[in-house]
Amino acid sequence: MTSQTPDATTRSVRIIFPIGMLGGGITEETVARGIELGADAIAVDGGSTDSGPHYLGSGIAKTSRGSLKRDLRTILVAGRRAGIPVVVTTCGTSGTDSGVEWVADIAREIADEEGLTFTLARIYSELTQPTVLDALASGRIDALEPAGPLDAATVTSCEHIVGLMGHVPITEALAAGADLVLTGRASDTASVAGIALGRGLAAGPTWHAAKTVECGSQCTTDPIGGGVLVEIDDEGFTVHPLTETAAATPMTVAAHMLYENADPYRLREPGGTLDTSAAVYTAVTDRVTRVEGSIFEEAEQATIKLEGAAIGGYETVSLVGIRDPHVLAHMDDWIARFSGELARRVSSHLGLEKGQYDAELRAYGYNAVLGDLEPGGPPPREVGVLFRARAADQATATAIAKVANPLLLHLPLEGMTHLPSFAFATSPAEMERGASYEFVLQHTIAVDDEAELFRTEYEEVAPRG
Amino acid sequence: MASQTLDEIADLVRAKNAGPFWITLDVFLPTDEAYERVRASDVTDPRVIAELYRTTPEKVRVFPMPALKAIKISFPRPVTQGSFADRDMHSGQQHVLLAALSIP
Numbered sequence: 323m324t325s326q327t328p329d330a331t332t333r334s335v336r337i338i339f340p341i342g343m344l345g346g347g348i349t350e351e352t353v354a355r356g357i358e359l360g361a362d363a364i365a366v367d368g369g370s371t372d373s374g375p376h377y378l379g380s381g382i383a384k385t386s387r388g389s390l391k392r393d394l395r396t397i398l399v400a401g402r403r404a405g406i407p408v409v410v411t412t413c414g415t416s417g418t419d420s421g422v423e424w425v426a427d428i429a430r431e432i433a434d435e436e437g438l439t440f441t442l443a444r445i446y447s448e449l450t451q452p453t454v455l456d457a458l459a460s461g462r463i464d465a466l467e468p469a470g471p472l473d474a475a476t477v478t479s480c481e482h483i484v485g486l487m488g489h490v491p492i493t494e495a496l497a498a499g500a501d502l503v504l505t506g507r508a509s510d511t512a513s514v515a516g517i518a519l520g521r522g523l524a525a526g527p528t529w530h531a532a533k534t535v536e537c538g539s540q541c542t543t544d545p546i547g548g549g550v551l552v553e554i555d556d557e558g559f560t561v562h563p564l565t566e567t568a569a570a571t572p573m574t575v576a577a578h579m580l581y582e583n584a585d586p587y588r589l590r591e592p593g594g595t596l597d598t599s600a601a602v603y604t605a606v607t608d609r610v611t612r613v614e615g616s617i618f619e620e621a622e623q624a625t626i627k628l629e630g631a632a633i634g635g636y637e638t639v640s641l642v643g644i645r646d647p648h649v650l651a652h653m654d655d656w657i658a659r660f661s662g663e664l665a666r667r668v669s670s671h672l673g674l675e676k677g678q679y680d681a682e683l684r685a686y687g688y689n690a691v692l693g694d695l696e697p698g699g700p701p702p703r704e705v706g707v708l709f710r711a712r713a714a715d716q717a718t719a720t721a722i723a724k725v726a727n728p729l730l731l732h733l734p735l736e737g738m739t740h741l742p743s744f745a746f747a748t749s750p751a752e753m754e755r756g757a758s759y760e761f762v763l764q765h766t767i768a769v770d771d772e773a774e775l776f777r778t779e780y781e782e783v784a785p786r787g
Numbered sequence: 788m789a790s791q792t793l794d795e796i797a798d799l800v801r802a803k804n805a806g807p808f809w810i811t812l813d814v815f816l817p818t819d820e821a822y823e824r825v826r827a828s829d830v831t832d833p834r835v836i837a838e839l840y841r842t843t844p845e846k847v848r849v850f851p852m853p854a855l856k857a858i859k860i861s862f863p864r865p866v867t868q869g870s871f872a873d874r875d876m877h878s879g880q881q882h883v884l885l886a887a888l889s890i891p
Contacts, residue, residue, distance in 0.1 A: 372877060375868070376869070467808075468846070468863035576855055577815070577857070580857065582803050582805050583811065585861070634870065634871060680871050691874055692883075695839075697884070697887070758871065761808070761869060764806075
């Protein structure tokens, strides 16, 4: 069991945040430096929506098992040796129950291999459809901009729904003596806040510190460095980079409030809103920055944000290269001709009309990234054309791609008297992508107790056999 | 002063998702003068941003941040991250349109 007694003389807490995402490559040296600096805990995030809806939809992690195990071993061994707790939030990229199980299984394996004994808390945040439908029926669900009101059909379309926990379930697990806390979906700030608020520290500095370090070294001059140690007290917080060549300057620390945030001054958490508009950033040394003046406004109603992913269809793609300058000079014409011809053939060959499937070309090297917003320029040297078909099932998506195949290979420009052949990247050209998911929830659920939607299970982990 | 693009004036122009339903653009300027020049330009005009990114001015939020010599612009993503029509999973290349704006 890890001691949870606050240090009464200094009343501060020091937390190592080694990296933006568990599995990204934590360095042992910088974790060791954080422990030398007197770390009280290690916190790290295991997920994000940033890589898209696939991970929540499928319940499968983005990170490889090997990379995750390597990083978890580094912090778990260091944490156990120092006798300080380790908190990993949003396990398995999306924080589904399967993600928590996956990381817990890896932790048990590390315990076997390293001879470690510890108390594990698993905090689950996946919500069943009936739970969300009940909340909808009782008027406890609100939309966040730009979403409209939620309907039951959207809820039942979801493969997985998770609630973003704040600090409360983590604080409770640490108070119960957990040495390793693995959570489902949590806000990026929940791990640091769960540790610091559990020690009774002030909410303003705590939430601002938590937001500042949630991407590890991103708040320093070396964004791919070895993480940071943040020291939080009742008046403010101090950021120490753990890579010796990196600096946390007032500018790099303040700038992080902008990162992946729609509002640079205000950040909503389950129990209220962090307001950093009065924060003052001061250089302690040329490498260490102190922040004071952030406040946390308690909300009248606690809310838990929801995330949900549904299957939008099944996708098949093909990639073909065009290098012929005669065709490249007329890309818009070629794409328009392809689209018209494909729609005609899908209708005549497969009996499918627009609205029953999706199909499009993305001309990489021409306008794939910006689409209609592309301002244009000289003809490209070569273009990679990605064909994408999506339908209600995989076989239909692939059938559409097979109809597209001879057009991708041979479609001439209007007026060409020969049949060109373009450069397919693979054989077969069709690549089945499986289910393609979409984020469909941008809503919150009102709660009386911030922990009520989450389930915690404790387990004594020891080396097996 | 001769007209320059924002890209030529700024230290950094970047774009990123702010969750799956929002996009946010950050502009970092090197000096107070450059900050003031850009703040007074089209960059902080929601109508110009809305036209550039095909959204409506009412949805565009602009945050001038003089202490940081930064300007932040956020608006709902025209298409949800990762949906079939989405062309940029992280919105990470969407800054180029803003960076090409001409600043008097």
